[in-house]
Amino acid sequence: MSKQPERIFVKGNEAVVRGAxxxxxxxxxxxxxTPQNEIPELMSSEMPKSGGEFxxxxxxxxxxxxxxxxxxxxxxxxxxxxSPGISLxxxxxxxxxxxxxxxxxVNMNRGGPGLGxxxxxxxxxxxxxxxxxxxxxxxxxxxxxxxxxxxxxxxxSFDLAYKYRNPVMxxxxxxxxxxxxxxxxxxxxxxxxxxxxxxxxxGAKDREKRLIKSLYLEExxxxxxxxxxxxxYEDMQSYVEYxxxxxxxxxxxxxxxxxxxxIAKSAVRNLRKQGHKVGLFRPITLYPFPSDALLALAxxxxxxxxxxxxxxxxxxDVRLAIRTVAxxxxxxxxxxxxxxPEDIExxxxxxxxxx
Amino acid sequence: xxxxxxxxxxxxxxxxxxxxxPTQIIAQSDRFNQSGYKVAEVPAxxxxxxxxxxxxxxxxxxxxxxxxxxxKKKKGDE
Amino acid sequence: xxEQLVFDRPQSVIDRPTHYCPGCHHGVAHRLVGELLDELxxxxxxxxxxxxxxxxxxxxxxxxxxxxAPHGRAPAVATGVKAARKDKFVFxxxxxxxxxxxxxxxxxxxxxxxENIAVVFVNNTVYGMTGGQMAPTTLIGQRTxxxxxxRCLEHEGAPIRMTEIxxxxxxxxxxxxxxxxxxxxxxQAKKYLRKAFQCQIEKKGFGFVELLSACPTNxxxxxxxxxxxxxxxxxxxxxxxxxxxxxxxxxxx
Numbered sequence: 001m002s003k004q005p006e007r008i009f010v011k012g013n014e015a016v017v018r019g020a021x022x023x024x025x026x027x028x029x030x031x032x033x034t035p036q037n038e039i040p041e042l043m044s045s046e047m048p049k050s051g052g053e054f055x056x057x058x059x060x061x062x063x064x065x066x067x068x069x070x071x072x073x074x075x076x077x078x079x080x081x082x083s084p085g086i087s088l089x090x091x092x093x094x095x096x097x098x099x100x101x102x103x104x105x106v107n108m109n110r111g112g113p114g115l116g117x118x119x120x121x122x123x124x125x126x127x128x129x130x131x132x133x134x135x136x137x138x139x140x141x142x143x144x145x146x147x148x149x150x151x152x153x154x155x156x157s158f159d160l161a162y163k164y165r166n167p168v169m170x171x172x173x174x175x176x177x178x179x180x181x182x183x184x185x186x187x188x189x190x191x192x193x194x195x196x197x198x199x200x201x202x203g204a205k206d207r208e209k210r211l212i213k214s215l216y217l218e219e220x221x222x223x224x225x226x227x228x229x230x231x232x233y234e235d236m237q238s239y240v241e242y243x244x245x246x247x248x249x250x251x252x253x254x255x256x257x258x259x260x261x262x263i264a265k266s267a268v269r270n271l272r273k274q275g276h277k278v279g280l281f282r283p284i285t286l287y288p289f290p291s292d293a294l295l296a297l298a299x300x301x302x303x304x305x306x307x308x309x310x311x312x313x314x315x316x317d318v319r320l321a322i323r324t325v326a327x328x329x330x331x332x333x334x335x336x337x338x339x340x341p342e343d344i345e346x347x348x349x350x351x352x353x354x355x
Numbered sequence: 356x357x358x359x360x361x362x363x364x365x366x367x368x369x370x371x372x373x374x375x376x377p378t379q380i381i382a383q384s385d386r387f388n389q390s391g392y393k394v395a396e397v398p399a400x401x402x403x404x405x406x407x408x409x410x411x412x413x414x415x416x417x418x419x420x421x422x423x424x425x426x427k428k429k430k431g432d433e
Numbered sequence: 434x435x436e437q438l439v440f441d442r443p444q445s446v447i448d449r450p451t452h453y454c455p456g457c458h459h460g461v462a463h464r465l466v467g468e469l470l471d472e473l474x475x476x477x478x479x480x481x482x483x484x485x486x487x488x489x490x491x492x493x494x495x496x497x498x499x500x501x502a503p504h505g506r507a508p509a510v511a512t513g514v515k516a517a518r519k520d521k522f523v524f525x526x527x528x529x530x531x532x533x534x535x536x537x538x539x540x541x542x543x544x545x546x547x548e549n550i551a552v553v554f555v556n557n558t559v560y561g562m563t564g565g566q567m568a569p570t571t572l573i574g575q576r577t578x579x580x581x582x583x584r585c586l587e588h589e590g591a592p593i594r595m596t597e598i599x600x601x602x603x604x605x606x607x608x609x610x611x612x613x614x615x616x617x618x619x620x621q622a623k624k625y626l627r628k629a630f631q632c633q634i635e636k637k638g639f640g641f642v643e644l645l646s647a648c649p650t651n652x653x654x655x656x657x658x659x660x661x662x663x664x665x666x667x668x669x670x671x672x673x674x675x676x677x678x679x680x681x682x683x684x685x686x
Binding site: 029057059072073075095201206212236260 | 476477478479480482483489492496497498499500501506509511512513514515516517518519521534538539541542546551567601
């Protein structure tokens with residue numbers, strides 16, 4: 001009989017750290033903010049054990065710029081924060097996007113705007129999927145719904161960052177970060193620690209000097225760089241992940257992501273028991289958005305109700321995806337409220353009654 | 356003897372070199388380079404006064420000056 | 434005996450014209466940095482963190498690997514570079530607008546952490562690239578495009594003496610101020626830079642050198658008069674010398 005895989009009982013924040021360590025992350029730059037503090041705390045003790053570097057920065061601004069420095073050296077590096085801190089990181093994220101620097105940024109989304117609260121919310125969807133800082137750029141955005149997914153997607157985020165030479169964002173929330181559950185850690189094979197060998201900074205010994213920059217003043221240079229970025233974002237479109245649950249015979253498909261997607265799954269189960277033909281579509285990659293899969297559902301004549309922990313952001317992407325054949329209604333869960341399945345069942349039942 | 360060579364296409368005519376020459380042999384010329392700067396020069400007849408001290412090269416912001424020095428023969432040398 | 438070339442371009446400085454204005458001291462500072470990279474044998478290990486201002490293009494003039502930092506963030510980016518590549522020679526090159534205003538937090542904390550990096554700080558009392566606006570180091574009474582009747586202590590506060598502040602931080606190992614206005618001071622500047630670079634090579638921590646420099650264009654002076662202004666106005670307010678040297682004590686930590 002084979003040995004049972006090891007299970008560990010951890011918060012989502014710890015799952016992120018375990019995933020990053022499994023992915024051989026070598027530098028972590030942190031700054032305290034609730035609800036993500038377990039990430040820098042655990043990194044401060046774990047990073048030195050694996051020969052890595054942990055720095056508590058003087059601000060989120062500095063932490064993100066340290067990330068730029070480590071990424072420019074082709075080292076697997078990461079930072080984490082929550083909404084107000086992620087706003088401060090946008091400067092460096094824009095520079096990383098503009099200079100093709102790979103990096104991983106974790107956002108445990110909390111309530112906003114402003115200081116908001118320290119509870120879960122999804123108000124940073126636009127910020128994450130539209131770039132977030134100045135200029136025209138995109139991040140790869142991965143939205144885990146469970147501790148296991150937090151672990152798995154963190155591992156994947158480093159590979160994607162280096163595959164596309166682009167910043168990758170893990171977009172969780174306070175539910176994901178703070179909830180404890182069992183996960184099964186695993187060790188990825190074939191990690192290429194030297195993935196940046198052809199471009200990363202290491203000192204100009206026996207080769208031409210290298211430059212990581214986002215300033216393009218020469219005639220036509222910036223246009224060329226933007227064209228290259230556009231090509232990269234087109235290439236990224238092939239990488240989408242999503243979960244479909246009970247959609248086959250569903251009349252109504254609930255669209256929700258992250259923790260709300262997980263709660264919506266419970267709601268769909270409950271509603272199914274009551275005989276309602278509802279299903280769930282949960283994007284796991286928020287950028288690129290799984291538009292083709294949604295459109296395929298729309299072409300089967302299904303109706304859509306998007307539910308988010310905000311005032312309606314992802315619903316724009318849902319509508320864009322299906323616009324040629326259908327539309328999506330929207331129901332908000334207000335940031336500041338901690339949602340339960342009934343908060344989703346309610347709007348779904350309302351929709352079903354009103355159809 | 357010593358001498359300097361001013362790379363005229365790099366000279367921006369700032370004249371800082373003229374202020375530090377101990378023998379005051381560097382002066383502004385009448386020539387403009389391609390960038391439109393009126394370049395510094397050492398008139399040929401003055402070059403022998405150059406001591407090779409490198410002051411002009413040290414203060415030149417544009418690395419436009421090279422300095423050559425011929426060591427004097429010491430007593431006992433052939 | 435045959436003639437010898439006794440002064441030439443250091444190998445680390447690329448043979449090309451610079452974009453700087455006539456009499457700008459960036460060229461002198463670049464040369465000193467290049468000479469030291471060669472003399473200390475660290476050019477092939479060097480990673481430059483360029484900052485925002487006229488000197489952002491330093492990476493076009495030095496033959497070393499480089500990364501461009503956002504405005505003021507060079508010490509944070511350098512912290513990341515050093516964390517990633519501990520065996521490399523990492524240094525920033527920043528102006529006064531970049532370092533002493535928007536980048537104040539980054540440089541103070543990098544210094545106080547005792548980051549094993551070197552910071553070259555070029556202080557010419559104005560934002561040069563953007564057209565000569567008031568900087569945190571602009572002298573009282575100095576006219577700029579954003580204090581056209583002269584910096585006023587009551588309105589804009591006093592010019593900031595960065596080297597003294599850095600020297601006051603427990604984590605910093607070496608902090609000195611030199612000037613590039615005459616040959617003697619330029620030679621001294623190189624000695625200070627050598628020490629600051631030596632800090633890192635000997636893994637003794639944070640080395641900081643402030644270089645008082647001229648910006649003739651934005652000072653609206655010719656280069657010769659600009660140099661004179663450094664002597665008569667800048668040095669009296671920004672005294673030259675070593676303000677901290679813990680190098681022989683094995684660093685600040």
